Amino acid sequence: MSSTHRRRAPGEMLDAPRFFIDRIDSLEDHASEIEACHAVGIDTEFVRERTFFPQPGLLQFSDGNAVWLIDPVALGEVGEFVSRLAGWMRNPGRVKILHSVGEDFEVIERVCGALPEPLFDTQIAAAMLGMPLQLKYETLAEERLGVTFPGGLGRNNWLRRPLPDAWMAYAAHDVIGLPELMARLAEGLDRAGRLGWHTEDCARLVERARRPVDPLTRIRGADRLDDDALARLDRMARWRDEEARRRDLPRTFIAADPVLLEIARRNPRDPSGLEGIDKLKPGAARRFGPTLIECCRTPTPDFVRPPELQPLTREDRDAVTDLQKTVRTRAEELDVDPALLASKRELTRIVRGERPDWLDGWRGDLFGAELEP
Known part of the structure; x- marks a missing residue:
């Protein structure tokens, strides 16, 4: 029986077949099965400890019967691969099931150039049925499906090749239960008269992911600054984002939030004004100090407090x-x-x-x- 015709019973999910796809011909071999799914579970594995952009390590897809583990490390530069996955994400006739989108949106958009819609978020669905808002996938699967999926491998180096079998099993488990969870949660939402709530919230999540985030509003404690200091912080926050993107480094590797807040308060006019700032490392002070001081010196007459x-x-x-x-x-x-x-x-x-x-x-x-x- 084709894997698109049924979902595995919960007791069979741990042994679901999985296919590792790292060549375009292998992707073509399985594409028709994936494209036949009216709903597909999706998850991502990535690394981000030392970069601004997430480094995709694996994309997982499941129809609830089989799992396809797609390797963006090998296929990420293949135009046909990107085009096909973008089509999967944009297809309005295929529901994309994720559990807590988190950084998955960013990874998917980076690999596919598209966001997954329509979306069904199982974490939000569970919360609308009275479960905790931050419920983990493993907990939800155990409570609703009676399946215990082992966890604890999410922070591994997913860029490593070859991937250990235990890691691939973990990645497969992260998606195999999603279609069945969607079916059960959607039924519960429908009975409770909340299915429309869920559809609305998921559509809003996708729409919000398309909007740029103001770098200034990311900085905790910015609201405590006066207008002049906040304008200085705004200039530094925008410069830091540009620098982090250009270098593909975490924002904190350029300058941590407390550093920018303190500089904005001090309004230094020369390098001596940067002395004694906690978390501003000497190397960063030498490399970025002149630019940070220039951000303070340069006025922004049209700045408006958000x-x-x-x-x-x-x-x-x-x-x-x-x-x-x-x-x-x-x-x-x-x-x-x-x-x-x-x-x-x-x-x-x-x-x-x-x-x-x-x-x-x-x-x-x-x-x-x-x-x-």
Whole structure:
């Protein structure tokens, strides 16, 4: 029987066949099976400890019966490979199942040049059915399928070749249960009248992944700076992102957040102003110090403080607390994790005057005017 015609019973999942694909002819041999899937589980393995961009090590696909382990290290530069995978990701007739997209979106887009949509996120689906929002895949599989998938290998060097068999088994287990989990969770969501919630949230995840992130808003503690210091931090944050991309190094290898915050506060006019800053290594001070000082010297007359970095007054903090109580009460009524409805960060942005896009969806229907800024 073709692997596209059925899903394995949970007790058979640990022994599901897996195919390692590191040649284009091998990909062609299996492409028709993958393309016949109306829903496919997807996961990625990658390395990122010393680079700005994730280094893809493996892409895993499963229809719930078999697993295809695709090697982007060998195939990543093959145009036909990229084109075919981009088609898989964009195909509106094939649901892409992931558990907590996390950095997977970035890896998939880097390899395929496309994001996976339509998306079904099993972590969000489980949370909408009353399970913890940050539930691990292994825990969900054990609770819903009765299958124990061994974990603990995610941080290995996935660029290593050949990959040990135990690593490939781990990678296969990460996707083999996804189609069955989707089927069971979707049924539960439908019974609860929440399937539309899930579809909306998954579409929003994909859309948000397309939007660029302001480098300034990544820096924790930036909201505590005055406008002049924040403008200096903004210039340094943008320079750091450009430098990190150009060198393909983590941002912290260029300059850690606390370093940029302290420089923004000090507003140094010469190298002596960089002395005594914790976490600013001498080598980095010599290499990047002049540029950081120049960032401080160069004015940005059109700088506007982002709304999410507006300082909070005591009344604002009290308002956030009140909104949290509202969300918690509604979450208890629905038997879901409060963070599924709205996180503290999102509520803080509302108090600062921003109107989140999700108020136009099911959360807006749920809360009415209670969360309007």
